Amino acid sequence: MTILERWQILLISVLVLAGCAPVPSPVADGLTGPSAGLDAFVRERMAETRIPGAAYAVLDRAGIRHAGTFGTDGSGEPVTQATPFLWGSVAKPVTARLISTMVAAGELRLDEAVTTYVPAFRTRNDALSARVTLRHLLNHTSGLPTSTRHTDRTDADRRPGDVVAELAHESLAGEPGVTHRYSSTNYLLLAAVVESVTGRLFADVLAERVTEPIGMHTAVLSAERAAAVVPDGHRFVFGRPMSFATPFDPAGVAYGYLGGTIEDLAAFARASLGDESVLEAAVPTGDGRGYGLGWRRWSVEGTDIPMVWHGGALPGYSSQVILLPEHAVVFSANAYGTFQESALLDIGFGIAARTIGHEPAPAPDSNSYRTVLAGFVAAVMICLAAVIRCIRLLGRPAVTSRRRAAINLAAWLLVLGPVLAGLGIALPRSVGVGLPQLTLWTPDIAVLLFTVLALGLLLMLLRLVLALRTFAARR
Structure with a gap:
């Protein structure tokens, strides 16, 4: 059996195992009655998406009406209402709430330029960046490009203000206040504003003015606490959820590195049900949808019932908070994958739809993940076959003319060069x-x-070596 055949068998086996891997078995909570339908729905979607553990709650202004917990955490322990999750971009509406409290206290003004509070802020477009306001940051209309270039860092001493010097080398993708471009850098910069105005750590200000007052007593706001209490999450590797210790960005609490129990998330949703800033006008994002002050403005699919929500994810975790006219839904899972994102979001949307008596759409059947994996596996096998052929050619006498060798080399470089640059x-x-x-x-x-x-x-x-060998042999 050749090396190529062994590689092909190995790669095909990986894909087969990914498709046949056993799914996790969520733990039943023993509830019956109307809530049992919600629990059964969550269990079904968890099994389809291969989520090891999850929790959700349905609540109104009086408190939690029902909560469900399922499966196990990254340590193998049963998920409970006291199990912490990381929330990802659900941190954004929490940060927006802090900004609103500071506006109400007269410390900030939404339509004031960022440079009023952080004078060093600028981009390559000096004139445009001077017009960026706090409202633009909150609504993702600052012109900052959609990118993770300035986020997801793990330097222990990193602070939100460190992004200011980095942005001096960044170009805006558009004029401030015109187009919605979702970028976590906007909220990283908001954290820098808060620290500049208060002279204190963003996480400390958030705890004092938001999380503690509204009852988020076990919220995770630091790398130290995350390391101490948050179990491993899960990433999807060839279709299987694999345990993963999510790294924590100490400067990223404002945009995504925030967490807590399902009760903490429910406390935030309950406080938000009575928050007038949630009803602020939103900038259009397409299809009758909008985004305003840290919240997405949609409607429940298939209805005209308004739905204000935000989702979030980190490598290993995903969450949602959904506000409806009379109640709210929160959902957290200890798994995330880019290609599984729609299926994960549909769980929260499905719970919300069922709470208003509307049957959610069937789970999406997307083959994009398998298609991408298969495409890359095919590319690996093609490249491997070409490499093996070149190695075999090196073991044979050079029989090609210098002119043909030059043409072959140029062709390989002209084809492979752009392909590799495009991929990398x-x-x-x-x-x-x-x-x-x-x-x-x-x-x-x-x-x-x-x-x-x-x-x-x-x-x-190898193609270069083959060409040089031919040139030397024909000299």
Whole structure:
């Protein structure tokens, strides 16, 4: 059996195992009655999406009406109402609430320029960046591009204000106040504003003015607390949830590195039901939807019932908070994958729909994940076959003319060069990530991509060696 055949068998086996892997078995909570329908729905979707553990709650202004917990955490312990999760971008409406309290206290003004509070803030577009306001940051209309270039760092001494110097080398993607471009950098900059105005750590201000007053007593607001109480989450690797210790960005509490129990998330949702800022006008984001002051403004699918919500994810975790006219729904899961995001969000949306007597749409049947994996596996096998062929050619006498060798080399370079540049540079940039972030969010795709890049570079080197050998032999 050749090396190529062994590689093909190995890669095909990985994909087969991914499709046949056993799904987790959520733990039943023994409830009956109307809530049992919600619990059964969550269990069903968890099994379909292969989520190891999850929790949700339905609440109104009087408190939690029902909560369900299922499965196990990353340590193998049963998920309970006291199990902490990381929330990802659900941190954004929490940060928006803090900004609103500071506006009410006269410390900030939404339509004031960011430079009023952080004078050093600028981008390559000095005139445009001077017009960026706090409202623009909150609504993602600042012109800052959609990118993770300035987020998801783990330096222990990193502070939100560190992004200011980095942004001096960034170009705005558009004029402030015109187009909604979702970017966590907006909220990282808001944290820098809060620290500049108060002279205190953002997390301390958030705890004092938001999380503690509204009853989020076990909220996770620091890397130290996350390391102490948050169990591992799960990333999807070739379709299977794999345990993962989510790294924590100490400067990122405002945009995504915030967490807590399902009771903490319910406390925030309950406080938000009576928050008038949630009803502020939103900027359009398409299809009759909008985004305003840290919240998405949609309607329950298939109805005209308004739904104000936000979702969030970190490598290993995902969450949602959904506000309806009379009640709210919160949902957290200890798993996340870029290609599983729609299925995860549909769980929260489905719970919300069922609470108003509306049957949610069937679970989405997307083959994009398998298609991308299969495409990369095919690319690996093609590159591997080409590398093996080049190695075999090196073991034979040179029989090609110098002219033909030059043409072959040029053809390989002209084809492989742009392909490798597209895969290694253009592809990650097109989705707003760098290669390090790709490894963090989609480890299986990243491994396959790096394998293709490595084999491609090796192939170019081998073709160069073959050409040089021919030139030397025909001299």
